[in-house]
Amino acid sequence: MPFYKIIEQAIHAREHLFHSTDTNAFRLFNAAGDNLEGLIIDYYNGFVLLQLYDSSLYAAYPQISHYCTKILAALHFPVNGILLKDRSKVNDPQKIAQIRKSILVDGNLPPDNFIISQNNILAHVDLIGGQNTGVFLDMRMVRQKMMKYYMQGGRLLNLFCYTGLFAVHALKNGIQYAVNVDISQTVLNRAKQNYLLNDIQHDSRDFVKLDCMQYLKKMVKQNAQFDCVIFDPPTFSRNKKKNFSVKTHYKDYLSLIEKVAQGGYVLTTINSVSISVRDYRSLHPQYWKLEFLEHEPEDFPYKSAPYLKAGLWKLP
Ligand SMILES: C[S@@+](CC[C@H](N)C(=O)[O-])C[C@H]1O[C@@H](n2cnc3c(N)ncnc32)[C@H](O)[C@@H]1O
Numbered sequence: 546m547p548f549y550k551i552i553e554q555a556i557h558a559r560e561h562l563f564h565s566t567d568t569n570a571f572r573l574f575n576a577a578g579d580n581l582e583g584l585i586i587d588y589y590n591g592f593v594l595l596q597l598y599d600s601s602l603y604a605a606y607p608q609i610s611h612y613c614t615k616i617l618a619a620l621h622f623p624v625n626g627i628l629l630k631d632r633s634k635v636n637d638p639q640k641i642a643q644i645r646k647s648i649l650v651d652g653n654l655p656p657d658n659f660i661i662s663q664n665n666i667l668a669h670v671d672l673i674g675g676q677n678t679g680v681f682l683d684m685r686m687v688r689q690k691m692m693k694y695y696m697q698g699g700r701l702l703n704l705f706c707y708t709g710l711f712a713v714h715a716l717k718n719g720i721q722y723a724v725n726v727d728i729s730q731t732v733l734n735r736a737k738q739n740y741l742l743n744d745i746q747h748d749s750r751d752f753v754k755l756d757c758m759q760y761l762k763k764m765v766k767q768n769a770q771f772d773c774v775i776f777d778p779p780t781f782s783r784n785k786k787k788n789f790s791v792k793t794h795y796k797d798y799l800s801l802i803e804k805v806a807q808g809g810y811v812l813t814t815i816n817s818v819s820i821s822v823r824d825y826r827s828l829h830p831q832y833w834k835l836e837f838l839e840h841e842p843e844d845f846p847y848k849s850a851p852y853l854k855a856g857l858w859k860l861p
Pocket residue numbers: 679680681684704705706707708709710711726727728729732755756757758777778779782784787788789
C-alpha cells in the first residue's frame with residue numbers, strides 16, 4: 546500500500562479521538578501496528594510529533610509531514626506545527642541530547658509552557674527537548690480505569706513518578722493525599738508545575754528525590770501505610786549507582802510494597818513486549834487479587850502481543 550494510504554487509514558481510524566472532550570493528545574500512527582515499522586505519529590493539542598526509529602525513513606519525512614497536513618486538513622482538524630524527532634539508535638551517549646532534540650518541519654513551534662489535556666487533567670508537555678514529552682499517551686485507559694478506585698479517598702504513593710500525572714489525576718478524582726518519588730529532580734520540578742497547573746496545593750513533602758527502593762525501605766521502617774500505590778517503573782534504568790531492571794528487581798519491590806499497602810490497591814506495570822502477560826502475572830503473589838488488567842489503548846495497535854501490562858491488584 547502506498548505511504549499516503551497507510552497514513553490516511555491510520556488517521557481515519559482515530560477520527561473519533563479528536564472529538565473527545567477530556568483528551569487532546571493521542572497517537573495517530575503506531576509503527577508496525579499501523580503497517581509501517583519505524584514510524585510513530587502523535588497528536589498533541591494542535592501539534593504533530595513525528596518520530597523516526599528507522600533511519601532509512603529519514604529521506605521520506607517531508608513527504609510524511611505533507612501527507613499529515615493534507616489528511617488532517619481534509620478532516621478539519623487543526624495543525625499548528627509539525628515537529629520531527631530522530632529516535633534511531635545512538636551509539637555515542639554524549640550525542641544523544643542533541644540527536645533527540647526535535648526539529649520544526651512545518652508551521653510553528655508550540656508556545657513555551659505548552660499544555661495538553663489527558664483524562665481531564667492538564668499537563669505541561671515539551672515536544673522539543675529530550676526523549677519523552679512529559680506525558681505517556683499510552684496510559685490513558687489505565688488512568689481512566691483507576692478513577693473509581695481513587696473515589697474512595699485515602700493516601701497514594703506514586704513511585705517512579707516522572708511528571709506526577711498519576712498523582713494529579715488521583716488528587717483530582719478523590720485521593721486526599723499523594724507523595725511522589727523519583728530519582729530525578731528535573732522531573733520532580735515538572736511534577737510540581739503540573740500540580741500548579743491543575744490548582745492542586747502542595748508542599749515540599751509531596752515530592753521526594755530518592756531511589757524508590759530506598760524510599761520503600763524507609764517507609765517500611767516507619768510502618769507507613771498507603772491506600773493505593775502506583776508502581777510504574779522503567780524496564781531498565783541506570784541512575785548513578787541506582788540501577789533498576791524489571792527482571793532483577795520487580796519481586797523485591799513487590800515484597801516491600803506489600804508491607805506499606807496492606808488491604809490497599811497496587812497498580813503494577815511492565816512496558817516490555819519481551820515479558821508475556823503470563824510472566825507478568827506470575828511475578829505477583831497468588832494471594833493478590835487482580836481487579837483489572839489493561840494493555841495499550843486502541844490508538845496503539847500492535848502486531849503480535851501488547852507491550853503494556855498494567856494490572857490493579859487488591860492486597861489482603
Ligand atoms: C516510565 S517513567 C514513569 C512514568 C510515570 N509513572 C507516568 O505515568 O508519567 C520512569 C521514571 O522512573 C525514574 N527512575 C528511574 N530509576 C529510578 C529509581 N531507582 N528510583 C526512583 N526513580 C527512578 C525516572 O527518573 C523516570 O522519571
